[in-house]
Amino acid sequence: MTTRTWIVGVGMTNFGIHADKTNHELAQWAIRDALQDSGADRADIGAVFYGTATHGPLEGQAMVSGQIASRGIGIEGVPVFNVENACATGSSAFNLAVTHIRAGEADIALAVGSEKMHIGNADRTMALFDSAYDVTDPEALKRTLKELGGEIDEPDLGPRSIFMDIYAAMARNHMRTYGTTPEQIAAVAAKNHAHAVHNPRAHYRKAMTVEQILAARKLSHPLTVPMCSPITDGAAAVVVCSDEGLRRLRAERPVQVLASVIGTGTDRDTTAFDGHISQHVAARAYERAGVGPADMDVAEVHDATAFAEVIQTEMLGLVPAGDGGPAAARGETSLGGRIPVNTSGGLESKGHPIGASGLGQIFELTEQLRGTAGPRQVSGARFAIAENGGGFHRGEEAVASIIILKGK
Numbered sequence: 423m424t425t426r427t428w429i430v431g432v433g434m435t436n437f438g439i440h441a442d443k444t445n446h447e448l449a450q451w452a453i454r455d456a457l458q459d460s461g462a463d464r465a466d467i468g469a470v471f472y473g474t475a476t477h478g479p480l481e482g483q484a485m486v487s488g489q490i491a492s493r494g495i496g497i498e499g500v501p502v503f504n505v506e507n508a509c510a511t512g513s514s515a516f517n518l519a520v521t522h523i524r525a526g527e528a529d530i531a532l533a534v535g536s537e538k539m540h541i542g543n544a545d546r547t548m549a550l551f552d553s554a555y556d557v558t559d560p561e562a563l564k565r566t567l568k569e570l571g572g573e574i575d576e577p578d579l580g581p582r583s584i585f586m587d588i589y590a591a592m593a594r595n596h597m598r599t600y601g602t603t604p605e606q607i608a609a610v611a612a613k614n615h616a617h618a619v620h621n622p623r624a625h626y627r628k629a630m631t632v633e634q635i636l637a638a639r640k641l642s643h644p645l646t647v648p649m650c651s652p653i654t655d656g657a658a659a660v661v662v663c664s665d666e667g668l669r670r671l672r673a674e675r676p677v678q679v680l681a682s683v684i685g686t687g688t689d690r691d692t693t694a695f696d697g698h699i700s701q702h703v704a705a706r707a708y709e710r711a712g713v714g715p716a717d718m719d720v721a722e723v724h725d726a727t728a729f730a731e732v733i734q735t736e737m738l739g740l741v742p743a744g745d746g747g748p749a750a751a752r753g754e755t756s757l758g759g760r761i762p763v764n765t766s767g768g769l770e771s772k773g774h775p776i777g778a779s780g781l782g783q784i785f786e787l788t789e790q791l792r793g794t795a796g797p798r799q800v801s802g803a804r805f806a807i808a809e810n811g812g813g814f815h816r817g818e819e820a821v822a823s824i825i826i827l828k829g830k
Contacts, residue, residue: 431460431661437773449536468528473515508812513780513823529667535778536657590642606747618767625773654773658781680711692817700737715739722783791829
């Protein structure tokens, strides 16, 4: 019988710009909050999985970052593992913590994700994204983007992450295939900016209209700045445990982990949406959890751009193929709609500190399933799903994580 696993504590810093904090200080802030939330002491933690994608390249701490952060807060004598999986780093740390518990190696474990991306050198930070695809074959990336998005004649639109060009090419492919419009993509962004108004930890908390979003500075057609996630500092932490750990901690509001599944892509037509990495990883997660898309009450998906939410709601089966944009425009994915998505404000507004983003999703969904999300609360939420993707390889994310949770 598979060991049941539970989320018993969550912690998250404000996401934004933290000029006065180090990576480790942000992590320790989130850890303290997660421990307090769980009722666990530092000595209760049996293992730590510490996620960061930028600490090495941006600040020089290329090794043992997790050991330093853990010892600095008084977690000693236990295994500490450093995790990097691009933008899916946080959810990968969570997956490893859950697997550690299920393997019987510990009763209580900690997953942490932390990034300090504002270091006073925007060029170094932006260049980091160029390492999240196959750097040995840059021409392959150019060919793939041309296959996806076609040739476009637009002027140099200023500094941006290569991933904005990647998402823009994927969006143009979706527009060509299904008739998705820039207005529908803007509707996703407007919804998420509206949700973030009610999230005190969000990087941006300003509502925007579809018209304002479409009129903003262009990045790469059809994307504008408010459709895209900002560069963000922040950290999040999650305490997970077994049934035995649950008894020891006497946690009053545990959330059950029904599935945590991670996968990579398969060889396929890069311009096709059927068979996308998130689709087949989600299918495994639903099977493992014993539930389906229709059971989900709330979702957090990896909206590094508003278009990413369009495709991921389709890949998770929350809306039919091609209906991600229209569903958002109809209000189905808004608070009060049929299936609220990114009630936190998503990466577009909550922010995207790479290694912390996946755990930030879990923080939001735990609040939803506990009924403690305040103005963002989805009434009666019982089942929740998180999708977190990272990197780019052969026309899709290099890695995808799907997590399904259940409230008590």
